[in-house]
Amino acid sequence: QKEVEQDPGPLSVPEGAIVSLNCTYSNSAFQYFMWYRQYSRKGPELLMYTYSSGNKEDGRFTAQVDKSSKYISLFIRDSQPSDSATYLCAMSGVRYGGSQGNLIFGKGTKLSVKP
């Protein structure tokens, strides 16, 4: 079983739709959870960064973490064609400093928002 599972899609939605992206994980030591967006020929761009369980909202984006179910989600409201990209979940289990640079990534979900 992979440490982080993410449906690769592709996912195609009409403009204005609510998009739900998800990852499951197996390692209960993970504490920090991130969502990155990656456009073609670009590096991953940090969208959301959360610690432990709960919700975090930033504009049209909401990240949810359910540690009891080992499940994280990213919701995109009022999706736009410019949201078309690959979305990567990532997580780490370092509590204090140490090797914070070692993230475990999902394989990414390719999203296409049609006008």
Add this chain to the structure above:
Amino acid sequence: KAGVTQTPRYLIKTRGQQVTLSCSPISGHRSVSWYQQTPGQGLQFLFEYFSETQRNKGNFPGRFSGRQFSNSRSEMNVSTLELGDSALYLCASSLAGADYNSPLHFGNGTRLTVT
């Protein structure tokens, strides 16, 4: 503030050669991490440097090495290139210190093709 800068953007090498990739982190960031991204394996952690010291290493052969300079800039080297080393190599930086966690910010990568 300038982002993470990686040079060169594209590189074509022949099997058996060696290559050096360069990364300039965001100003003030002291930690630099390197990742390899391929369609089959996704993003995989190579190594992380903090204050010129390697503090974690992923599961890659010894042909992959890196270093960090006193100004936090980093280089990674791959010796005796193999066809399977063809990938997007991503550098990421963070504020990461000894007592707190901070998210990674990625550059746009170096696309290495080995023929």
